[in-house]
Amino acid sequence: MRIGILGGTFNPIHIGHLVLAEEAKESLKLDRVIFIPAFMPPHKNSSSIINPDDRLQMVCLAVQGNDAFEVSDIEIRKQRMSYSVYTLRDLHKQYGKGTGFFLITGSDSLGELTSWKNIQEVFRMSQFVVASRPGFPVKDVPSQIKVVLITPLEISSTQIRRKIREGHSIRYLVPDPVRGYILEKGLYRDKNPGK
Numbered sequence: 309m310r311i312g313i314l315g316g317t318f319n320p321i322h323i324g325h326l327v328l329a330e331e332a333k334e335s336l337k338l339d340r341v342i343f344i345p346a347f348m349p350p351h352k353n354s355s356s357i358i359n360p361d362d363r364l365q366m367v368c369l370a371v372q373g374n375d376a377f378e379v380s381d382i383e384i385r386k387q388r389m390s391y392s393v394y395t396l397r398d399l400h401k402q403y404g405k406g407t408g409f410f411l412i413t414g415s416d417s418l419g420e421l422t423s424w425k426n427i428q429e430v431f432r433m434s435q436f437v438v439a440s441r442p443g444f445p446v447k448d449v450p451s452q453i454k455v456v457l458i459t460p461l462e463i464s465s466t467q468i469r470r471k472i473r474e475g476h477s478i479r480y481l482v483p484d485p486v487r488g489y490i491l492e493k494g495l496y497r498d499k500n501p502g503k
């Protein structure tokens with residue numbers, strides 16, 4: 309079995325993530341893609357990150373209706389910051405031999421590779437995949453990494469949080485059930501978060 313892993317903060321999940329998962333799945337002939345929200349993202353300032361259960365819930369709402377998409381709380385239930393290398397070790401134990409893992413990232417991750425924990429072990433345990441993301445040119449790619457070109461969508465969670473804060477519509481940038489959840493719970497309206 310070929311399984312894609314899409315980790316992220318998903319603060320909140322948006323259609324850029326969903327198109328990334330769908331097109332990576334098609335291009336790499338994956339059987340499924342598992343979305344894994346991080347408890348805390350290792351690479352960024354955490355002040356604008358809302359609680360993990362809301363982020364997890366929104367990812368579940370977003371993948372509803374796609375049988376090939378799954379959500380795992382493997383990182384969130386640890387209740388502490390984690391790294392992909394630990395998650396991959398756990399998944400290898402869980403799935404055993406015969407399963408190949410594809411770690412899917414956007415091209416912004418290329419600039420951060422040196423800060424990944426045990427990156428060589430990550431490369432051994434999975435096929436590292438970088439998908440094109442507007443604003444982050446795919447260049448100087450290490451030979452272990454597979455590049456996938458996807459539909460360019462210049463959307464980020466940062467931009468969505470800003471829109472909410474400024475009272476703008478996020479309709480069609482996130483799946484409707486996610487928009488409903490955000491509105492109902494009044495998420496991201498704080499005028500004074502990190503960014």
Ligand code: ATP
Pocket residue numbers: 315316317318319324325328412413414415416417439440441442461462463464465466467
């Ligand atoms: P933030 O602005 O808060 O960093 P984000 O939009 O970058 O949010 P993340 O949760 O950080 O979302 O991203 C999870 C993964 O999805 C990362 O590997 C990221 O590169 C990738 N990704 C996010 N948005 C896109 C996009 N529009 N196109 C391609 N890849 C994307």
Ligand code: MG
Pocket residue numbers: none
């Ligand atoms: Mg990001």
